[in-house]
Each structure stands twice: as C-alpha cells, then as structure tokens.
Amino acid sequence: MNYWLLKTEPETFGIEHLKKSPKQTTPWEGVRNYQARNFIREMAEGDLAFFYHSSCKVPGIVAIVEVVKKAYPDATAFDPDSSYYDSKSTPEKPRWSRVDVKLVEPLKEIITLTELRERTKLKEMVLLKPGNRLSVMPVTKGQWSEICKMAGTEIQ
DNA sequence: GCCAACGTTGGC
C-alpha cells in the first residue's frame, strides 16, 4: 500500500470537476513527464493519494482520492486534437500512462501549502523540496498520517 | 555526449 500526491490546476481540473465526474472517478491523464509517469506505473489499486491544487490563489491539499484502476495507456497522446497529443506515442508502443482515481473524501478545509511548510515533520516531503515541479509524487506513511491528523480524518 | 537555448512550472 503506497501513498501519493497528485497536483492539478483547479481551473483545468479541480475538486469541483471531480465531484461532478461520473462515479466521482476520473482518468489521471496528460502526464508528460517521465519521472511522474514512472510513479503512475508504480501505483496499485487501493493506493491513496492527496489531491492538490496548484497554480491558484491558495495552493494546498483539498481531498483524498483512491486509485481504482492501475496504469494503462494514456490514449490522449494518440489524439492529434488533444492538447496532450504526442506524435511519438502510438497504440502499439504507448509512451504515456494514466490511472483512474476516485474521490474518497473532500477535506472539510483545505490544508494550505503554507501550513504544510510549517510542520517540521513534513519538511522532507517531495512537494516542499525547493524547485520541485513533479505533478505526481510519493508520500511516506509518516507524512500521510501527519497530514490526516491536520485534516481531522483517519483514512489510511 | 555535451551544453546552450528555450519552454514550462508554480509560488510569490
């Protein structure tokens, strides 16, 4: 059982979009970074992830989601009309992967980036490392519990 | 295989 953090821009696809998605489930697609893709491929069904809003007024964690389908080819890469199109990825040799995630619990209140930075126990988080730009990253069990404590939730 | 140039990310 592993824990993750998924970054997204709320204007593009935020918690409000996820809530309205069929079965509150969505493919996590459009990842075009090898390191992030490799993390996606490591995900197993049942893994949990924080849903993080970036590039917005108040960046932070807004929900907990669960991986409900493990990595499979990201077909948006095959579609010339998609903004995620990648001519080097083909159905025969898919370069990119996606997983499906399902909303487990929206947090009552956002846990802001500032609050995360204030926690000594979290200073090793990948998210908080200077210059970090990964959109998919691992979270340790210790970090997960600490953040759940902050959120007043106990999903582990 | 090096590395400069460029584009993107994302907090502030």
Add this chain to the structure above:
DNA sequence: GCCAACGTTGGC
C-alpha cells in the same frame, strides 16, 4: 507579472 528551477531539445 516576475523569476528561479528544472526538463527538453537540438546543434555540434
């Protein structure tokens, strides 16, 4: 809107 940090590209 700024800018630092980083990944990618492409010429050599």
